Amino acid sequence: MPLIQVIVLGLVQGITEFLPVSSSAHLYLVSLYCGWPDQGLTFDVALHLGTLIAILVYFARTWIDILLNNRRMLGFLIVGTIPGAIIGKLFEKRIEESLRNPWTIGVNFILIALVMLWAERVSRQTRDLHSVNMLDAIGIGCAQALAVMPGVSRSGVTISGGLFREFNRESAARFSFLLATPLIAGAALVRGLELRHTGIPADMRMPFLLGMAIAAVSGFAVIAFFLRYLQTRTLKIFIYYRIVFGIIVLLLAIFSRPR
Numbered sequence: 001m002p003l004i005q006v007i008v009l010g011l012v013q014g015i016t017e018f019l020p021v022s023s024s025a026h027l028y029l030v031s032l033y034c035g036w037p038d039q040g041l042t043f044d045v046a047l048h049l050g051t052l053i054a055i056l057v058y059f060a061r062t063w064i065d066i067l068l069n070n071r072r073m074l075g076f077l078i079v080g081t082i083p084g085a086i087i088g089k090l091f092e093k094r095i096e097e098s099l100r101n102p103w104t105i106g107v108n109f110i111l112i113a114l115v116m117l118w119a120e121r122v123s124r125q126t127r128d129l130h131s132v133n134m135l136d137a138i139g140i141g142c143a144q145a146l147a148v149m150p151g152v153s154r155s156g157v158t159i160s161g162g163l164f165r166e167f168n169r170e171s172a173a174r175f176s177f178l179l180a181t182p183l184i185a186g187a188a189l190v191r192g193l194e195l196r197h198t199g200i201p202a203d204m205r206m207p208f209l210l211g212m213a214i215a216a217v218s219g220f221a222v223i224a225f226f227l228r229y230l231q232t233r234t235l236k237i238f239i240y241y242r243i244v245f246g247i248i249v250l251l252l253a254i255f256s257r258p259r
Contacts, residue, residue, distance in 0.1 A: 001039065001040075001043065001203075001204065001207045002036075003210075005031075005034075005036050005039070006043075006207045006210050006211050006214075007210070007214060008030065008034075009027060009030065009031070009039060009043070009047065009211065010046075010047065010050065010210065010211040010212075010213075010214030010215045010218070011214055011215075011218050012026050012027055012030055013027060013047040013050065013051060013211075013215040013218075013219070014050060014051060014054065014214060014215040014216065014217065014218025014219035014220075014221075014222060015218055015219075015222050017051045017054075017155075017184075017215075017219055017222075018051075018054075018055075018155055018177065018219060018222045018223050018226060019153075019155065019222060019226060019238065020112075020116065020153050020155045020156030020159055020160075020235065020238050020242075021153055021156070021238060021241060021242060021245075022105075022108075022109070022150070022151050022152060022153035022156070023051075023153075024100075024150060024151075025105045025108075025109070025150055025151040025153075027047075028100060028105070028150070029102070029105065029249065032102070033252070040204075042195060042200055042201065042204045042207075042208055043204065043207060043208065043211055044191055045188065045191045045192050045195060045208075046207070046208040046209070046211040046212040046215070047211055047212070047215050048184065048187050048188035048191060049188050049192075049212050049215075049216075050211065050212040050213065050214065050215025050216040050219060051184055051215050051216070051219045052181075052184045052185055052188050053212070053216040053219075053220075054215070054216045054217075054218075054219030054220040054222075054223060055177060055180070055181050055184060055219065055223065056181065057216075057220060058177075058220055058223045058224065059177065059178065059181070062174075062178065063178075063181070066178075073132065076132055076133070076134060076136070076137035077137070077178055077179060077182070078182075079134065079137045079138060079141065080137035080138065080140055080141030080144070080179045081141060081144075081179065081182045081183060082141060083138075083141045083142045083144065083145040084141060084144040084145045084147065084148075084154075084183050085182075085183065085186065086145070087145040087148050088145075088148055088183070088186075088187075091148055092148050095148055095149060095150070096150070099149065099150055100150045101150075101253075102249050102250070102252060102253035103250070103253050104149070104150050104151060105150050105151035105246075105249055106151070106246045106247070106248075106249035106250035106253060107151070107246070107250070108149055108150060108151030108152050108246075109151045109242045109243070109245055109246030109249065110242065110243055110246040110247070112151070112152055112153060112156050112157060112160075112242060113238075113239045113240075113242035113243045113246065115156075115157070115160050116156060116159075116160050116235050116238070116239050116242070117236075117239050118160075119159075119160040119161075119163035119164050119235075120163065120234055120235055120236070120239070122163075122164070123163035123164065123166055123167075124166050125163070125166065125167065125168040125169065126166050126168075127165070127166045127167045127168065127171065128167070128168060128171045129167075129171045129174055129175060132175060135165075136162075136165050136167075136175075137179075139161055139164075139165060140158050140161040140162055140165065140175065140176070140179060141179065142161075143157045143158050143160065143161035144157065144158050144161075144176075144179060144180070144183070151246075154176070154180055154183075155173070155176050155177070155180070156238075156242075158172075158175070158176035158179060158180070159172045159173050159176050159235070162175055162176060169230040169231075169234070169235070170227055170230045170231050173226060173227055173230050174227065177223065
């Protein structure tokens with residue numbers, strides 16, 4: 001696996017996993033338009049482990065507190081994880097095979113941008129993380145299940161769901177990241193188990209470690225940046241990015257069609 005592909009995809013995973021812009025879509029499109037072959041299961045595991053490390057390290061104290069002292073929040077996170085886990089198990093592979101293409105990605109980029117814009121405009125942002133209840137967990141958890149669609153973005157739909165539930169932006173993002181942790185861990189585990197018989201090929205050991213490290217470091221930095229950013233700023237820059245990016249993807253799809 002070329003070093004440039006390892007570095008670029010590691011950065012793309014770490015940067016886009018936690019911003020509301022869809023990591024899976026960016027990984028697919030970068031590989032597609034760079035002419036790179038599929039990175040394979042081994043490197044896919046490395047990227048998932050990298051982002052899992054990032055989110056676990058950043059929220060280590062929060063998770064320790066939840067596990068030891070806050071069973072109420074733990075229950076909400078368990079309930080909120082269920083819709084995404086069920087939909088992912090039942091439909092993820094089928095959707096990737098049939099809908100993972102520039103057309104679907106471009107349309108979803110624009111649609112979710114409009115949802116984010118709507119959430120920004122109607123939310124009163126009067127609540128913080130301490131006020132989370134079961135309805136929040138169910139509603140935001142169902143929103144997270146939509147992330148199985150290419151181009152949607154897990155953080156985009158869950159932060160929007162939090163805004164619709166009147167959370168302030170930072171609290172919506174924090175709950176989004178906490179809710180994403182079990183699913184990211186589950187995805188890493190499922191893909192890792194697929195390697196249990198073959199192990200990591202000798203020629204993939206360096207790309208595996210490097211890709212995981214790059215995704216972890218860049219992911220940690222993005223989480224820290226994004227949470228600080230949302231303390232004083234809106235989601236508008238990401239909304240504009242999604243609309244422009246979606247239009248570009250659709251135009252590329254139109255002009256690259258066989259004639």
